[in-house]
Amino acid sequence: MHLIGELSAVLATALFIFALYWMNDPKTARRGVIAGVTGMTVAVLATWIQPEIVHHGWIVAAIAAGFLVGVPLSQVPLTAVPQRTALSHAFGGLAAGLVGTAEYFLWLGENSAQLTPFRMSALVIEVILGFLTFTGSLMAAGKLQEVKWIPQRPVTYPGQNLVNLAVLALVLHPHAAWGGQAFIAIGALALVFGVLLIIPIGGADMPTVISILNAYAGLAAVAMGFVLNSKLLVTAGALDGSSGLILSIIMCRAMNRSFTNVLFGAFGKAQPAALKGEQKEWKQETVEGAAQLLEQARNVVIIPGYGMAVAQAQHKVRELYDQLKKRGINAKFAIHPVAGRMPGHMNVLLAEADIPYTDLVEMDEINAEMPQVDVALVVGANDVVNPAARYDKGSPIYGMPIIDADRARTVFAIKRSKNPGFAGIDNELYFSDKTFMLFGDAKAVVGELVKQLAGSSGMH
Numbered sequence: 001m002h003l004i005g006e007l008s009a010v011l012a013t014a015l016f017i018f019a020l021y022w023m024n025d026p027k028t029a030r031r032g033v034i035a036g037v038t039g040m041t042v043a044v045l046a047t048w049i050q051p052e053i054v055h056h057g058w059i060v061a062a063i064a065a066g067f068l069v070g071v072p073l074s075q076v077p078l079t080a081v082p083q084r085t086a087l088s089h090a091f092g093g094l095a096a097g098l099v100g101t102a103e104y105f106l107w108l109g110e111n112s113a114q115l116t117p118f119r120m121s122a123l124v125i126e127v128i129l130g131f132l133t134f135t136g137s138l139m140a141a142g143k144l145q146e147v148k149w150i151p152q153r154p155v156t157y158p159g160q161n162l163v164n165l166a167v168l169a170l171v172l173h174p175h176a177a178w179g180g181q182a183f184i185a186i187g188a189l190a191l192v193f194g195v196l197l198i199i200p201i202g203g204a205d206m207p208t209v210i211s212i213l214n215a216y217a218g219l220a221a222v223a224m225g226f227v228l229n230s231k232l233l234v235t236a237g238a239l240d241g242s243s244g245l246i247l248s249i250i251m252c253r254a255m256n257r258s259f260t261n262v263l264f265g266a267f268g269k270a271q272p273a274a275l276k277g278e279q280k281e282w283k284q285e286t287v288e289g290a291a292q293l294l295e296q297a298r299n300v301v302i303i304p305g306y307g308m309a310v311a312q313a314q315h316k317v318r319e320l321y322d323q324l325k326k327r328g329i330n331a332k333f334a335i336h337p338v339a340g341r342m343p344g345h346m347n348v349l350l351a352e353a354d355i356p357y358t359d360l361v362e363m364d365e366i367n368a369e370m371p372q373v374d375v376a377l378v379v380g381a382n383d384v385v386n387p388a389a390r391y392d393k394g395s396p397i398y399g400m401p402i403i404d405a406d407r408a409r410t411v412f413a414i415k416r417s418k419n420p421g422f423a424g425i426d427n428e429l430y431f432s433d434k435t436f437m438l439f440g441d442a443k444a445v446v447g448e449l450v451k452q453l454a455g456s457s458g459m460h
């Protein structure tokens, strides 16, 4: 039985590693999901057959509770996936915190000599990371969901980082002789710390923070693995923790921000209004005019952004792509690594609309072609095409790599208003000579463009 347990742990670990590897590519991503689910099933079955497990009813109850929460969670719209993910981390953190607390009191009750310094350290790390991930992730999910009583804007006050550090210092003092009350105090402080950590961060930075919390949840699982003496938990937690960390690093790089800037920088604070007196002219184009120019183009690049996700315009965009392709126009998509609100956001939406992966081109590759592009069609993107990122040192997005829409011959930009995007700043691309705005909801405007093109196709 023991051997089967060990073998299952190896098998499940291998499946988790393959799951992550396959998820790197849209072509194998589904296989990755199946591998992950199979790995988890193997892990549950291996636990089921452990000789120490006498009351299998608890496992059945846990599976039932998991389904009860998991099924509704799986049905949220794609735009709500970041907060959905935060909720999953919250549950993971809570589980780690509760298991750690239970183990501590079990050992304390049975024989406190079992609380060796090593175990005590693992327990305290597990409980701190678990509980702070729990409240931190709930706050993050609340901010993203725009829950009324949670402020979206960063809440800062003088000495905030000092207060946070002081709470952290209070928490970080493991000692076996402290007894149960001190242990409970550690858990409670960790819960408070989770809230304090997230309050100063603006709602817009939450996807990156959620990814950092993912890393914490993974580390909590590693500590839990040491506490429960489970190798599988240690490896699965390490995979979870490191992938969360790598993802946060990728996101920070793509936004040209540092970890400390995300965690302590209060990005997304209300920006001062644009300079008064400066005349900015937004030129508009009609759908008919835009359709005509698109028909005459040889190379068209579509640049999707968060607005395409909000409008759920991906299927209409696919129809537009089909119309262009039908005319022999070379149409491609420019994919910015942080377009939208989560990594891979655009890839997922465009894959949902069955757009061939071969026409989804990464930023660096497409930028080389932009000067030869006749029309760049910006669909609900803003910051990721803002040229100020290249030179304006005072801009919050300075240094962020962008898609060079401004280097195309003509730019059409679809958005609903003159409002800024995520970074809260104006975009000079929209006042440029070569840019023409198509104001309106992305789904409606792209739908109109498709209608125009479909209507005129008989004439060619």
Ligand code: NAP
Pocket: 204, 205, 206, 207, 208, 251, 255, 304, 305, 306, 307, 308, 310, 311, 337, 338, 339, 340, 341, 342, 343, 344, 345, 379, 380, 381, 382, 383, 384, 385, 414, 415, 416, 417, 418, 419, 420, 421, 422, 423, 440, 441, 442, 443
């Ligand atoms: P963005 O800068 O937020 O701009 C999106 C634009 O879409 C807005 O200007 C908005 O203008 C427009 N829009 C919203 N709803 C629309 C609708 N229904 N129809 C048409 N347009 C609509 O988005 P982005 O260019 O994709 O850039 C992403 C930003 O998010 C970057 O600053 C990035 O750093 C940040 N971010 C991304 C991630 C990630 O992982 N992807 C994570 C954290 C932060 P109107 O209101 O006028 O319509």
